[in-house]
Amino acid sequence: MTAPVQTPPAEDAAAPVTPPGTPGTPGASRARLDFGRPTRVVRSRRGRFSARLDVRAAVVTLVLVVLAAAVGVVALGVGDYAVAVPDVLRALTGDAPEVIRMVVVEWRLPRVLLAILLGGALGMSGAIFQSLTRNPLGSPDIIGFNTGAYTGALVVILLLGGSYSAVAAGAMIGGLATAGIVYLLAYKNGVQGFRLIIVGIAISAMLASVNTWLILKADLARAMAAATWGAGSLNGLSWTQVLPVVLILAVLVPPLVLLGRRMNVLEMGDDAAQALGVRSERTRLSLVVVGVALTALVTAAAGPIAFISLAAPQLARRLTRGATVGLASSAAMGAALLAASDLVAQRAFAPTQLPVGVVTVSIGGCYLVWLLAREARRQ
Amino acid sequence: MTATTTTPATPATTTPTAADAPAAGYAVGPAVPGTPGVPGEPRLRAEGLSIGYHERIVSQGLDVAIPDRSFTVIVGPNACGKSTLLRALSRLLTPSVGQVVLDGKTITSYKAKEVARRLGLLPQTSIAPDGITVADLVARGRYPHQKLLRQWSREDEDAVVRALAATQVTPLSARPVDELSGGQRQRVWVSMVLAQETELLLLDEPTTFLDIAHQIELLELFGDLNREGRTLVAVLHDLNHACRYATHLVAMKDGAVVAQGAPGEIVTAELVEEVFGLRCTIIDDPVTGTPLVIPLGRRG
Numbered sequence: 064m065t066a067p068v069q070t071p072p073a074e075d076a077a078a079p080v081t082p083p084g085t086p087g088t089p090g091a092s093r094a095r096l097d098f099g100r101p102t103r104v105v106r107s108r109r110g111r112f113s114a115r116l117d118v119r120a121a122v123v124t125l126v127l128v129v130l131a132a133a134v135g136v137v138a139l140g141v142g143d144y145a146v147a148v149p150d151v152l153r154a155l156t157g158d159a160p161e162v163i164r165m166v167v168v169e170w171r172l173p174r175v176l177l178a179i180l181l182g183g184a185l186g187m188s189g190a191i192f193q194s195l196t197r198n199p200l201g202s203p204d205i206i207g208f209n210t211g212a213y214t215g216a217l218v219v220i221l222l223l224g225g226s227y228s229a230v231a232a233g234a235m236i237g238g239l240a241t242a243g244i245v246y247l248l249a250y251k252n253g254v255q256g257f258r259l260i261i262v263g264i265a266i267s268a269m270l271a272s273v274n275t276w277l278i279l280k281a282d283l284a285r286a287m288a289a290a291t292w293g294a295g296s297l298n299g300l301s302w303t304q305v306l307p308v309v310l311i312l313a314v315l316v317p318p319l320v321l322l323g324r325r326m327n328v329l330e331m332g333d334d335a336a337q338a339l340g341v342r343s344e345r346t347r348l349s350l351v352v353v354g355v356a357l358t359a360l361v362t363a364a365a366g367p368i369a370f371i372s373l374a375a376p377q378l379a380r381r382l383t384r385g386a387t388v389g390l391a392s393s394a395a396m397g398a399a400l401l402a403a404s405d406l407v408a409q410r411a412f413a414p415t416q417l418p419v420g421v422v423t424v425s426i427g428g429c430y431l432v433w434l435l436a437r438e439a440r441r442q
Numbered sequence: 443m444t445a446t447t448t449t450p451a452t453p454a455t456t457t458p459t460a461a462d463a464p465a466a467g468y469a470v471g472p473a474v475p476g477t478p479g480v481p482g483e484p485r486l487r488a489e490g491l492s493i494g495y496h497e498r499i500v501s502q503g504l505d506v507a508i509p510d511r512s513f514t515v516i517v518g519p520n521a522c523g524k525s526t527l528l529r530a531l532s533r534l535l536t537p538s539v540g541q542v543v544l545d546g547k548t549i550t551s552y553k554a555k556e557v558a559r560r561l562g563l564l565p566q567t568s569i570a571p572d573g574i575t576v577a578d579l580v581a582r583g584r585y586p587h588q589k590l591l592r593q594w595s596r597e598d599e600d601a602v603v604r605a606l607a608a609t610q611v612t613p614l615s616a617r618p619v620d621e622l623s624g625g626q627r628q629r630v631w632v633s634m635v636l637a638q639e640t641e642l643l644l645l646d647e648p649t650t651f652l653d654i655a656h657q658i659e660l661l662e663l664f665g666d667l668n669r670e671g672r673t674l675v676a677v678l679h680d681l682n683h684a685c686r687y688a689t690h691l692v693a694m695k696d697g698a699v700v701a702q703g704a705p706g707e708i709v710t711a712e713l714v715e716e717v718f719g720l721r722c723t724i725i726d727d728p729v730t731g732t733p734l735v736i737p738l739g740r741r742g
Contacts, residue, residue, distance in 0.1 A: 095599060096606075099575035099616030104594055115581075115594035197569070321590060328585050334565030337534050339638070340558030340586040386574035 100384070120383040120392055127379070127395035131182070134402040135175045139167050141410060173302045178405040178419070179398045180308055181297075181365055184357040186379070186397020187319065189372030190388040191354035194326050195347060196256030199434060202373040203358040206263025209369060210270040211241025212362035213293055217274055220289045221281045227304070230292065231363035238359035241266060246351060254347060295366035295420025297405050304364055311360050315353055322350055323390045330387055368420050370427020371397050371404075377434070400426070483546065484510055485673065486531060486561070486642055490540035493523070493530050500526045501697035504540070508642075508690075513668040514675045515684040518694035519718050524677045525566070525646055527694070531675065532563040532644045544642075558586035562640040564631055566647050570619040576630050577615040580605055583637030605637035609663065625656030632663065643667065645676040649683070661687045681718070685709055685733045693717050709733040 096102075101118035139155075140146045144166050146154070153159040154167035189202040203209065215237015219225040225233065246254060249262040274293075278286050325346045329336045333343040361368060375397035376388040383392050404422040411417065487507040494500050501523040508514050508531070516524040529535040531542055533549045542549040549557060562583075570579055583605065584598040606612040609629040614622065619630055628648065635643060645664070649657040657680075665687050668674050678684045684691060685705040692702045695717045701708045714722050720737055727734040 096577045096581075096602060097616040098577045098581075099618070100578075104599070106595070110592070110595055112591045113594045113596075113598075324585070324588075324590075324593075328582060330569065330571050331582065332565065332567060332569045334534055334563070335568040337554070338532065338558065338563035338565060338635075339583070340553075340555035342554050384573075386571040386578065 117383070117385070120385055120389055123379065123382045124389075124392045124395045127392065127399045131179050131395065131399040131402050134399065134406055135179060138175050138178075138402065138406045138409070139171045141406070142166075142171065143414070169302075173305045174297050174300050174405070175402065176305055177297055177300050177308060177364065178402045180305075180312060181361045181368070182371055182375075182398040182401025183394040184312060184315075184361050184397070185368065185371040185401065186375035186393040186395070187316075187390050188354045188357035188361075189374075189397070190376040190390050190393035191319075191326065191350050191357075192372070193376050193388050194330055195350055195354075196260055197330060198256055198260060199377050199438075200373075201256060201260050202376075203354065204367070204369045204372055205267070206260055207245060207267030207270060208238045208242050208263075208355055208358050209362060209367040210267045210274065212238035212359055213274055213367050214270050214277070215240070216292060216362070216366070217277045217289050220292065221277055221285050224285065234363040234366075235359045238362055239355060241270065242351065242355040242359075246348075254344075254351075291418065292366045293420075294418035295362075295368035295423070296418035297365050297408075298416050298418065300365065308360065308364050311356075315356055315360070318349070319353060319390060322346065322353065326350060326390075327387060366418070366420060368401065368423055370423045370430065371401055374427050374430045375400055378430075484508055485545050486675075487543050488527070488531060488537075488540065489543060491527075491530055491537045491542070492539035493526050493535055493537045495526075499538075499697070504697075504699060506531075506692060506699060506702070508673060508675055511668070511671060511673055512690040513664065513688050514673075514690040514692060515688035516675070516677045516692045516694060517679075517681055517684045517717075518700075522694045522717075523697040524694050526697075528644055528646050528675065528677050532561060533557060534563070534565075555586045558638065558640075560640055561642040561644065562635040562638040563644045564635045564646060564648055566650075568631060570627070573618045573620065575615070576611055576617055576619055576622075576633075577602065577606065579619055579630060580611075580615075580633045580637050583634035586638060601637050601639050605633045608636055608667075609633040625652055625659070628652060628656070628660060629663075632660070636667075641672050643672055643674045645674065647677050647679065650679060657683065681709075681714070681735050682727075685735065686727060686730050705733055706731075709735070 103116040103118055104113070105116060106113040136148060136151055139151045140148055146163055146167055150159055150163055151167055154164045155172075157164070159167070192201045192203050192206065193199055195201065212234040216230050216234040218237070219230050219233030223229065223233075245259065245263045245266050248266070249255070249258045251258070278289055281289065325336075325341045328339050328341045329343055329346055329350075336343045336346070358372065376393040378400075379392035379396040380388050382396075383389060385392075401419065401423070404426060405419045408417040408419040408422045411422075484507045488504050491504040491506075492499060492502045493504070504527065506527065516527060518524045526535065530537050533542065536550065544552065544557065544560060552560075581594075581598070581602050584601060587598060587601075588594070603612075606615055609632050611626065611629050611633055614626060614630070619627060622630065632648070648664075649660055652660065661683055664674055664676065668689070676688075688705055690702065691705045691708060693700045693708070693713060700717050701713055709724060711722055711724050714720055714724070714735055722735050722737045724733050724735060726732070
C-alpha cells in the first residue's frame with residue numbers, strides 16, 4: 064500500500080483508497096484500468112486529493128535520488144583530507160570535531176550540493192526542450208543556449224575583466240538573449256520543434272566562431288581564464304554561490320509542477336492540446352522561458368556543462384520505459400550524473416583537478432554517438 | 443459500465459432525423475447532464491464569420507447554426523473551407539470578423555479548459571507519444587477535468603472505463619498505441635475525446651485514411667453517440683456517408699454555405715452539380731432510404 068505523495072488537508076484524512084481490483088488479480092490497490100504498466104491510485108477519502116502514480120517511474124526516480132545522495136556522501140569524504148563515511152554523516156548532523164566539520168560542511172558540501180542542484184536543473188531543462196521538440200536531440204546545449212551564455216561570459220571576462228558575479232550575469236544575459244533570438248527566428252505561426260533545433264544549431268555554430276575569435280583576440284592570461292571557465296567547472300565554489308542558486312531554483316521549479324502536466328498534453332500536437340484546453344503557444348513560451356532560465360542558471364554558476372541535459376532525460380526514460388521524458392526522473396538522473404562526474408573530475412587525476420565539463424563531455428560524447436547510431440539504424 | 447457485448451446498432455430504416463431516439467448500442471455513461479446555455483438557442487453557432495490564413499480570406503460572412511442533438515456533417519469539394527469552419531467552431535482558429543457563440547457566450551470569452559469541458563474535438567492529426575499505452579492515452583482526455591491536487595478522481599476513472607468500452611477498445615487498454623492498426627488507433631483517439639465527456643463533439647475528417655469497413659464501423663459509432671443525445675459535427679469527404687449518417691447537412695462551396703438541412707430534403711442532383719460540379723442522379727438508398735448519389739460520368 065502506498066502512502067499519498069502529498070499530504071492532503073487535515074480533515075481530508077490521508078487514506079489511500081483501494082479501488083476494487085480487477086477480478087482474478089490480487090493486490091487490491093491496483094487501478095481498475097489496465098494501463099499496461101504497474102500503476103497505483105492514491106485518493107483521499109473525500110476525493111479532494113487524488114493521483115495516479117506510475118510505479119516504475121517513481122521507483123526509478125527514488126533510486127536515482129538515493130544514488131545521487133550516496134555519491135554526494137562519498138564525495139564529501141574523499142580528498143587530501145580523507146573522512147570516513149560515518150564521520151561525514153556525523154559532520155552533516157553537526158556532531159563532529161570542528162576540523163572535520165570544517166572540511167566536510169564548509170569546504171566540500173557547497174560543491175556537492177551545487178553538483179546535485181545544477182545537475183537536476185540541467186536534467187529538467189533537457190526534459191523540457193526534448194519534450195517541446197519531440198526529439199532527443201532537442202536539448203539546450205545542442206540548440207545553442209550554452210554557446211550564447213559562453214559568449215556573454217567571454218565578453219565580460221575579456222572586455223570588462225569581471226568578477227564571478229559579473230561573469231555569471233554576462234552568461235545569464237548571453238543565454239537568455241540567444242534563446243530569444245532562436246525563438247524569434249524559429250517563429251512562424253508558432254514555434255515547431257524541428258525548426259527550433261535547426262535554427263538553434265545554426266545560431267550555435269555562428270556564436271562558436273564568435274567565441275573563438277574573442278579568445279584569439281585576447282591576451283594570454285585572460286584567454287586562459289576564459290578557456291577554463293568555458294570548460295565548465297565546480298572547482299572553488301563555496302557557500303556564497305549556493306544561496307543564489309537555491310533562490311533561483313525556488314522560483315523556477317514550482318511553476319514546473321503545473322507546466323509539466325501541460326507539457327505532456329502538448330506532446331500530442333498543438334491541435335489535440337488546444338482541444339483539451341491547453342493554450343499551446345502560451346504554454347510553449349512559458350516552458351521555453353523556464354527551460355532557458357534553468358540552463359542559464361547553471362552556466363552562470365559553473366560555466367557551460369555540456370551533455371547532462373542531452374543525456375539525462377533519455378537515460379531516465381530508458382529506465383522508466385516511459386512514453387515521454389519525465390521532469391522528476393530527468394532531474395534525478397541529472398543530479399546523479401553530475402554528482403558522479405564531479406567526483407570523477409576531482410579524483411581521476413588527483414591531485415590535478417579536471418573541470419567537470421571535461422568529464423561530462425567524455426561521457427556525453429559516447430552517449431551521443433550511441434544515440435545517433437541507434438537513430439540511424441531505426442530509419 | 444463494461445458492456446462491450448452489445449454490437450453496433452443496426453442501421454436505421456428511416457431517415458435518421460429522430461434526434462431523441464432511444465439510446466442504442468453502447469452504454470456510455472450518465473450521458474447528458476443538464477444542458478447549459480440559453481434555452482431555445484442552439485448551443486453552438488457561428489455568426490458573420492470571416493476566416494482566413496495569412497491574409498487569404500477563406501470564408502466570409504458565414505452564419506451556421508449547429509442544431510442541438512443533431513449529427514451535422516459538413517460537406518463540400520476540397521478547399522471549400524469546411525475544415526476551416528470546423529477549426530473556427532472549435533476555437534483552433536480565431537476569426538478575423540464575427541464570432542463563434544457557445545452556450546450564449548462568445549467562445550473566446552471562456553477559459554480554455556472550460557471550453558474543453560463543453561466541446562470535444564478530434565483533430566485531423568494528433569501525435570501519440572512513442573510507446574504510450576491505450577489507457578494512458580485515453581486518460582489524457584480527462585485533462586480538462588483535472589486539477590493539480592485532483593489528478594485522478596473516481597469520475598476520471600469511470601469516464602475512461604466508459605470511453606474505452608464505448609469504442610470497444612477495452613481489450614486493447616494495455617497495448618502500446620503504435621502497435622495498433624489504423625482503424626483501432628482511430629477508435630482510440632475517438633475514445634480519448636469521449637473520455638472528455640462533452641455533449642458537443644467536433645470531428646475533423648475522422649474517417650480519412652481508413653478502409654471502408656473501418657469507416658462504416660466508426661460512422662455507426664458516431665450514429666450511436668448521436669442517438670444517445672450528443673451533438674456531433676463532422677467534416678466528411680464521402681457524400682453518401684454524409685447522406686446516410688447525417689441528420690443535418692451543411693454543403694459548402696468557395697467558403698460559403700450553399701445549402702443546409704436534412705439530407706433527404708436538400709440533396710438533389712442540382713445541388714450536387716452546383717457544389718461539386720458533378721453530374722449525377724439521386725436514388726433512395728435501398729438500406730436506409732436516404733439519398734444515394736450516383737455519378738453519371740461520361741455515360742450518363
